[in-house]
Amino acid sequence: MKKEQFWQIIDETNRSMQDHDQETYFCRIVEALLHREREDILDWQEILNEYGRAAYRSDLWDKSLELGIHSEEEGFSSFRLWLVSRGKDVYLNVLRNPQTLEALVQTCEEPHFEKLDYAAYYMSTTGFRYKLLTENPDICKAVDDILLDFAGEDNPRRACNYGLTEKGIKAMQDAADQTLPHTYAWFVITDCNTSGEHIFRDLTLEEAIHTYLGSDRPEKRIGVTKDGIATVDLVRSLDGEQQFFTDHLKLDSFKCDPEVAAAVETLRLELEQNTPQQGMTMGGLS
Numbered sequence: 001m002k003k004e005q006f007w008q009i010i011d012e013t014n015r016s017m018q019d020h021d022q023e024t025y026f027c028r029i030v031e032a033l034l035h036r037e038r039e040d041i042l043d044w045q046e047i048l049n050e051y052g053r054a055a056y057r058s059d060l061w062d063k064s065l066e067l068g069i070h071s072e073e074e075g076f077s078s079f080r081l082w083l084v085s086r087g088k089d090v091y092l093n094v095l096r097n098p099q100t101l102e103a104l105v106q107t108c109e110e111p112h113f114e115k116l117d118y119a120a121y122y123m124s125t126t127g128f129r130y131k132l133l134t135e136n137p138d139i140c141k142a143v144d145d146i147l148l149d150f151a152g153e154d155n156p157r158r159a160c161n162y163g164l165t166e167k168g169i170k171a172m173q174d175a176a177d178q179t180l181p182h183t184y185a186w187f188v189i190t191d192c193n194t195s196g197e198h199i200f201r202d203l204t205l206e207e208a209i210h211t212y213l214g215s216d217r218p219e220k221r222i223g224v225t226k227d228g229i230a231t232v233d234l235v236r237s238l239d240g241e242q243q244f245f246t247d248h249l250k251l252d253s254f255k256c257d258p259e260v261a262a263a264v265e266t267l268r269l270e271l272e273q274n275t276p277q278q279g280m281t282m283g284g285l286s
Contacts (some may be wrong), residue, residue: 045120
């Protein structure tokens with residue numbers, strides 16, 4: 001699918017509606033995607049993600065914050081999905097001049113559209129049945145939430161109930177088994193959860209420390225992936241203050257692992273020696 005086709009689906013959906021009722025809009029987007037090949041559907045989602053990332057700009061953040069559209073990251077993400085849903089011309093006009101956003105939100109509905117991010121992930125079969133195009137547990141739950149919401153019901157299943165596939169469960173169990181051999185791939189993330197996020201993958205511990213110390217980004221962290229499935233962050237620096245997380249002491253895959261315990265001590269010594277001016281705290285992720 002090309003970007004012109006993506007916008008054609010969005011714009012035709014808008015033209016077919018007198019208002020912008022989001023439940024109706026969502027259903028019509030899904031219906032339009034039903035007639036497409038699987039690859040086109042997945043392309044549509046990737047293009048949606050691309051336009052969402054393109055709208056991750058400080059001037060748009062500031063203007064939407066000023067208008068009370070959001071107060072944090074999640075709200076800004078939902079707002080950008082809504083902006084794309086308004087169509088190509090509206091989207092591009094706001095990106096060219098964020099000041100036009102004020103007039104737009106005064107004449108439109110609530111400027112949030114989180115559900116749009118899931119339109120490409122399921123296909124209707126017959127009646128009210130559907131099949132997912134992914135086994136990602138988070139997406140499975142989100143789609144169930146949407147469908148039950150349409151029916152006026154709450155989803156009784158918690159996120160943990162969706163769990164992993166059987167293969168994934170076995171892999172996690174193996175990662176916690178200290179009688180088995182294990183692999184460790186270290187990584188460094190800078191500017192996590194921002195549009196400027198960058199991940200340095202498949203590093204040795206020494207390479208990860210070198211990359212971390214050599215980065216001048218205000219937010220950076222070191223973590224490890226064990227056996228290609230279990231991942232944990234170990235230390236983060238935010239605006240010069242370093243925090244060692246304790247999650248590895250609680251997670252089954254890591255809490256009895258001598259390799260990880262030794263690595264944490266190595267990290268602590270290296271960072272204390274190389275960044276003596278920075279504060280250092282302990283604690284898990286909240």
